[in-house]
Amino acid sequence: MKKIAFLTILVTSLLTSSCNAQHSDRAQAATSDFSVSQRSQTRPAPIELVDFSDVAAATIDAVVHIKTEMTQLTPLYQSFFGFIIQQGMQRQTYQAYGSGVIITADGYILTNNHVVQDAESISVTLNDRRELPARLIGNDPATDLAVIKIEADGLTFIPFGNSDMARVGEPVLAIGNPFNLTSTVTSGIISAKARNMHIIDNPRTSETPLESFIQTDAAVNSGNSGGALVNSQAELIGIVTAIASGNSGNYIGYSFAIPSNIAIKVAGDLKNYGYVQRGYLGVQVTEVDANVARKAGVRSIKGLYVAKVTEDCAAARAGIHQGDIILRVADKEVNTFAEMMEELALFSPGDEVTVEIERQGNTKTVRATLLNSQGTTKIMRGGE
Numbered sequence: 001m002k003k004i005a006f007l008t009i010l011v012t013s014l015l016t017s018s019c020n021a022q023h024s025d026r027a028q029a030a031t032s033d034f035s036v037s038q039r040s041q042t043r044p045a046p047i048e049l050v051d052f053s054d055v056a057a058a059t060i061d062a063v064v065h066i067k068t069e070m071t072q073l074t075p076l077y078q079s080f081f082g083f084i085i086q087q088g089m090q091r092q093t094y095q096a097y098g099s100g101v102i103i104t105a106d107g108y109i110l111t112n113n114h115v116v117q118d119a120e121s122i123s124v125t126l127n128d129r130r131e132l133p134a135r136l137i138g139n140d141p142a143t144d145l146a147v148i149k150i151e152a153d154g155l156t157f158i159p160f161g162n163s164d165m166a167r168v169g170e171p172v173l174a175i176g177n178p179f180n181l182t183s184t185v186t187s188g189i190i191s192a193k194a195r196n197m198h199i200i201d202n203p204r205t206s207e208t209p210l211e212s213f214i215q216t217d218a219a220v221n222s223g224n225s226g227g228a229l230v231n232s233q234a235e236l237i238g239i240v241t242a243i244a245s246g247n248s249g250n251y252i253g254y255s256f257a258i259p260s261n262i263a264i265k266v267a268g269d270l271k272n273y274g275y276v277q278r279g280y281l282g283v284q285v286t287e288v289d290a291n292v293a294r295k296a297g298v299r300s301i302k303g304l305y306v307a308k309v310t311e312d313c314a315a316a317r318a319g320i321h322q323g324d325i326i327l328r329v330a331d332k333e334v335n336t337f338a339e340m341m342e343e344l345a346l347f348s349p350g351d352e353v354t355v356e357i358e359r360q361g362n363t364k365t366v367r368a369t370l371l372n373s374q375g376t377t378k379i380m381r382g383g384e
Contacts, residue, residue, distance in 0.1 A: 061126070099111065104157055164259075164332075178220060
């Protein structure tokens with residue numbers, strides 16, 4: 001798993017105290033004021049428990065074990081009469097392990113960038129124990145995703161689900177290879193969505209790291225990176241990428257996955273171009289809280305306050321101004337930076353998106369044509 005996630009993610013607990021008898025009596029008295037006729041006359045639909053055995057059987061063969069090797073030059077020291085003297089360099093070979101998800105029958109595999117980054121060789125072990133060499137198709141440090149390819153046909157793959165439709169409380173499975181224990185399945189629920197944990201390091205300084213994680217309590221550990229998060233329909237809704245570990249280095253309650261809607265866009269771009277075609281709106285925003293709402297003179301605590309608009313960017317051309325409140329992007333309500341970035345990540349330079357804004361108490365919808373990091377709509381490839 002990504003080491004920085006082990007060191008920086010904190011998990012807190014909230015202690016609650018029970019109400020006293022006096023409060024309980026008041027609640028009971030208040031309830032008695034309502035008429036029995038106001039109660040629902042129909043029974044709620046029964047909640048069916050999900051049997052995940054069929055889901056596991058349908059998806060486990062599509063999750064692979066990835067092994068990478070890399071060599072590094074390290075100083076070679078020798079002691080002469082008590083003095084330590086450097087005697088040149090020596091090459092050391094390192095191995096690393098992770099997981100990946102087969103997304104096409106002909107061998108395209110989606111995994112984390114940090115699983116394969118800087119690897120000199122990559123091998124993939126399938127669930128039937130076949131081991132095949134793999135080559136890197138493309139990687140995207142900004143989302144911590146990568147696509148690799150093995151030469152095989154007729155493989156079991158997991159179809160993409162719609163991560164926007166995933167709901168908090170929905171049961172999910174995590175499938176991967178923790179501690180090199182292959183084909184491990186754990187279950188949990190979706191605990192939260194659109195989490196920005198500030199854990200992705202991105203050497204491409206022109207690109208803002210994109211974090212809008214699905215948070216789950218399904219148990220994952222080192223080696224699960226790049227594995228699958230699947231729903232009860234056996235659909236891929238996330239790529240497992242990080243855990244909350246405190247100082248232990250191991251799972252202590254929460255894990256995080258990249259939403260499938262981001263993953264499918266990134267995977268398609270890496271396969272077709274070797275580089276992600278990322279569209280930018282060109283605004284700096286602040287999430288609206290009570291303090292921001294008071295200073296901005298708005299009544300509702302929602303949306304994103306536009307603190308700055310880049311000159312001649314998509315937002316400026318669309319007529320978005322500093323001080324506006326962005327309420328929706330592409331018809332999706334956005335109240336956090338992560339939610340806005342997740343929605344924009346689904347589009348490419350040249351795509352037109354609608355942006356609903358509030359200005360001086362009035363709402364309006366504008367259309368913005370997204371631009372790439374160079375301020376154009378052309379296709380970008382690796383190295384540009």
